[in-house]
Amino acid sequence: xxxxxxxxxxxxxxxxxxxxxxxxxxxxxxxxxxxxxxxxxxxxxxxxxxxxxxxxxxxxxxxxxxxxxxxxxxxxxxxxxxxxxxxxxxxxxxxxxxxxxxxxxxxxxxxxxxxxxxxxxxxxxxxxxxxxxxxxxxxxxxxxxxxxxxxxxxxxxxxxxxxxxxxxxxxxxxxxxxxxxxxxxxxxxxxxxxxxxxxxxxxxxxxxxxxxxxxxxxxxxxxxxxxxxxxxxxxxxxxxxxxxxxxxxxxxxxxxxxxxxxxxxxxxxxxxxxxxxxxxxxxxxxxxxxxxxxxxxxxxxxxxxxxxxxxxxxxxxxxxxxxxxxxxxxxx
Amino acid sequence: xxxxxxxxxxxxxxxxxxxxxxxxxxxxxxxxxxxxxxxxxxxxxxxxxxxxxxxxxxxxxxxxxxxxxxxxxxxxxxxxxxxxxxxxxxxxxxxxxxxxxxxxxxxxxxxxxxxxxxxxxxxxxxxxxxxxxxxxxxxxxxxxxxxxxxxxxxxxxxxxxxxxxxxxxxxxxxxxxxxxxxxxxxxxxxxxxxxxxxxxxxxxxxxxxxxxxxxxxxxxxxxxxxxxxxxxxxxxxxxxxxxxxxxxxxxxxxxxxxxxxxxxxxxxxxxxxxxxxxxxxxxxxxxxxxxxxxxxxxxxxxxxxxxxxxxxxxxxxxxxxxxxxxxxxxxx
DNA sequence: CTGAAAGCGCTTACAG
DNA sequence: CTGAAAGCGCTTACAG
Numbered sequence: 117x118x119x120x121x122x123x124x125x126x127x128x129x130x131x132x133x134x135x136x137x138x139x140x141x142x143x144x145x146x147x148x149x150x151x152x153x154x155x156x157x158x159x160x161x162x163x164x165x166x167x168x169x170x171x172x173x174x175x176x177x178x179x180x181x182x183x184x185x186x187x188x189x190x191x192x193x194x195x196x197x198x199x200x201x202x203x204x205x206x207x208x209x210x211x212x213x214x215x216x217x218x219x220x221x222x223x224x225x226x227x228x229x230x231x232x233x234x235x236x237x238x239x240x241x242x243x244x245x246x247x248x249x250x251x252x253x254x255x256x257x258x259x260x261x262x263x264x265x266x267x268x269x270x271x272x273x274x275x276x277x278x279x280x281x282x283x284x285x286x287x288x289x290x291x292x293x294x295x296x297x298x299x300x301x302x303x304x305x306x307x308x309x310x311x312x313x314x315x316x317x318x319x320x321x322x323x324x325x326x327x328x329x330x331x332x333x334x335x336x337x338x339x340x341x342x343x344x345x346x347x348x349x350x351x352x353x354x355x356x357x358x359x360x361x362x363x364x365x366x367x368x369x370x371x372x373x374x375x376x377x378x379x380x381x382x383x384x385x386x387x388x389x390x391x392x393x394x395x396x397x398x399x400x401x402x403x404x405x406x407x408x409x410x411x412x413x414x415x416x417x418x419x420x421x422x423x424x425x426x427x428x429x430x431x432x433x434x435x436x437x438x439x440x441x442x443x444x445x446x447x448x
Numbered sequence: 449x450x451x452x453x454x455x456x457x458x459x460x461x462x463x464x465x466x467x468x469x470x471x472x473x474x475x476x477x478x479x480x481x482x483x484x485x486x487x488x489x490x491x492x493x494x495x496x497x498x499x500x501x502x503x504x505x506x507x508x509x510x511x512x513x514x515x516x517x518x519x520x521x522x523x524x525x526x527x528x529x530x531x532x533x534x535x536x537x538x539x540x541x542x543x544x545x546x547x548x549x550x551x552x553x554x555x556x557x558x559x560x561x562x563x564x565x566x567x568x569x570x571x572x573x574x575x576x577x578x579x580x581x582x583x584x585x586x587x588x589x590x591x592x593x594x595x596x597x598x599x600x601x602x603x604x605x606x607x608x609x610x611x612x613x614x615x616x617x618x619x620x621x622x623x624x625x626x627x628x629x630x631x632x633x634x635x636x637x638x639x640x641x642x643x644x645x646x647x648x649x650x651x652x653x654x655x656x657x658x659x660x661x662x663x664x665x666x667x668x669x670x671x672x673x674x675x676x677x678x679x680x681x682x683x684x685x686x687x688x689x690x691x692x693x694x695x696x697x698x699x700x701x702x703x704x705x706x707x708x709x710x711x712x713x714x715x716x717x718x719x720x721x722x723x724x725x726x727x728x729x730x731x732x733x734x735x736x737x738x739x740x741x742x743x744x745x746x747x748x749x750x751x752x753x754x755x756x757x758x759x760x761x762x763x764x765x766x767x768x769x770x771x772x773x774x775x776x777x778x779x780x
Numbered sequence: 781c782t783g784a785a786a787g788c789g790c791t792t793a794c795a796g
Numbered sequence: 797c798t799g800a801a802a803g804c805g806c807t808t809a810c811a812g
Binding site for chain 4: 125137141175176178
Binding site: 456457458468469472473476502503504505506507508509510511 | 788789790791792
């Protein structure tokens with residue numbers, strides 16, 4: 117074995133005094149009944165002595181598989197996607213798979229597809245919070261979509277955001293709220309369309325209920341402005357239902373700027389239950405969605421798909437966390 | 449070409465009526481002067497027609513290089529690391545490199561090294577916010593450390609946290625503060641040791657200055673408790689210098705719980721300037737560190753290293769952002 | 781129980 | 797200007 121470069125299976129074979137086939141069999145764990153225990157022992161010893169680690173490129177080429185999965189997310193700076201990635205990696209690691217995160221569309225570079233990337237050596241795709249047709253052109257690569265429109269042909273793992281939103285409406289109507297403002301994310305994603313739909317239907321079913329809506333970017337300044345528009349309208353809402361926790365932070369700021377106290381003068385709700393929700397004062401009433409679990413379940417689903425099975429659609433609950441930002445309206 | 453599987457360079461060669469070598473030369477962009485323009489044209493056409501994409505595993509095996517870099521971070525759920533990854537990916541993509549993120553130590557699985565992972569096919573390592581010796585056992589793999597102790601033998605890219613902390617002290621002393629409380633992150637990382645050191649020295653140099661310290665986890669509840677300890681001590685500080693923006697959020701909560709108004713009764717500063725800093729009310733005075741730029745510069749440094757050069761240590765500024773959470777102390 | 785051989789898909793000397 | 801051949805390091809029939 118040349119001292120300069122890493123040892124190969126051939127080196128191990130030589131060191132153990134056996135053939136390369138035997139090394140492969142032993143190290144691949146397929147030796148029982150085919151190789152004598154003594155020989156297996158000596159192969160393991162030789163590999164250990166040499167510090168042998170198989171060359172993955174060669175393995176991939178031979179096997180036609182890379183044991184790598186690509187997680188496609190719209191951004192990694194939003195607090196939601198870190199946990200998704202973490203959950204996916206946890207499950208992948210248990211099965212000897214790696215995960216490459218890919219941000220797409222890429223605001224930096226040209227809007228080329230993930231497949232223009234060099235690390236295209238991938239067995240499957242996990243795509244989170246993307247349009248249904250975002251994966252067009254990927255035909256042939258097994259894929260699972262997360263937090264996306266479940267009506268497509270690809271297996272999905274998502275949250276029951278409708279149910280979460282219904283719980284918000286029930287909570288608020290129980291408190292006595294009727295005039296509701298929706299600070300909506302101006303982002304064309306399935307989850308936000310679902311949130312808007314569920315809220316609209318919930319308020320429609322509420323006797324005496326009325327709904328106003330303002331749209332903003334998922335960003336504090338923009339959210340603050342949208343919330344302020346709602347709060348300064350002729351017949352202002354007594355509660356602001358926000359599409360996202362960060363938007364709720366903007367709503368807090370609009371309230372303070374107008375001299376309104378949360379929750380005595382104005383109730384506010386969020387969505388997602390990211391770190392921020394409990395960092396705010398008062399702590400935010402919001403719908404918790406298990407992002408890390410979605411990543412984990414998504415990876416399990418993809419692994420089943422790669423295994424040739426037909427995994428079912430999976431839906432995780434969105435559960436309301438009642439905290440300090442909601443209370444009965446001050447005056448009817 | 450078999451209709452069932454993807455086309456190879458051999459298929460392209462056959463389609464264009466040339467040899468595999470010519471295809472490789474043309475598609476690799478090394479053909480000028482060696483292949484006639486007409487032939488090159490026909491190769492490109494054939495590749496396009498067949499939808500050819502080179503097999504990366506074969507390429508890696510042949511070249512002994514994977515054009516993939518591993519970014520090792522302690523967590524992806526903290527808001528700081530998303531931008532680091534994003535910056536690294538941006539630069540990597542420009543050079544035809546991919547980035548795999550690897551969370552380590554892995555709180556989930558067993559504490560094995562990143563190299564136990566299957567996707568070990570990597571050309572270099574970018575390690576952020578880790579102990580100097582975290583990369584022991586990686587000897588041989590080119591590595592760059594980010595946000596870490598610069599005294600090791602590996603090239604580093606970091607922030608000038610000492611300078612940032614000095615700016616905090618100058619700002620506070622200019623406002624008239626003398627009794628300073630440090631809500632410190634109880635995390636054994638170089639950056640936090642540097643922050644504590646710079647703060648201690650700054651206060652020591654301040655006439656009449658005094659410093660008390662409480663340690664906590666980087667988490668709102670723990671930070672709130674630590675801040676409360678400081679604020680309920682006999683001679684409480686007039687300002688809380690927090691090691692992290694999330695810790696500052698905890699300090700806000702402790703203040704409110706004790707009936708203190710920020711900034712009139714108590715000033716608070718943070719560190720990092722993550723999203724949260726401007727979501728809080730009042731907005732947080734904090735030291736901004738350019739996380740995304742660190743990721744980008746780190747990747748450039750690693751690329752230089754892979755290129756056989758000896759890149760210099762790089763230090764990015766930490767700049768104080770004065771916002772609404774600091775003011776003159778109410779009474780001396 | 782063990783080994784020799786083929787071949788995965790590329791790229792790069794080398795020969796012409 | 798173009799092609800035939802070798803070889804990167806693995807795994808898996810196949811032969812014995």
